[in-house]
Amino acid sequence: MAVGWAKDGAVQDQIDATVSDAVAxxxxxxxxxxxxxxxxxxxNDIPEARQQAIPGVRLCVLCQSELDEQQRAVSGYNRRGSKDSQLR
Incomplete structure (x- = not known):
């Protein structure tokens, strides 16, 4: 069923792209x-317990927390295709 300018399966393509982006x-x-x-x-020193708990750890807890906050602030992009996201 064709809807406006979107091709058939466009919604599923958008869902698949969102899932692929999240996995990546x-x-x-x-x-x-x-x-x-x-x-x-x-x-600063990274505690031995943290090194063993998280293989490949590169940041202390404080720096990792700051990085997580920065990434959370940037990742607010809504690709769900709802009317609300289209109005932004």
Whole structure:
């Protein structure tokens, strides 16, 4: 069924793209490799327990919290296709 200017299956394509983007973002945030003993940002020691709990950890808790806040502020983009998102 054709609706306006959108091609058939456009909504499903948009859903698939949103899911693919979310998966790619989650994979990019996964730490890998060997953990550092000192934070990349501030140089403070990273506790041994954190190094063992999160393989490939590169930031101390404080720096990681700040990075998470920055990423949360940027990731407010709504691609659901609702009328509300189209009005923005």
């Amino acid at each position: 973002l989650a994979r990019s945030r996964i730490s890998h490799g060997e953990s550092l003993s000192h934070c990349e940002e501030c140089g």
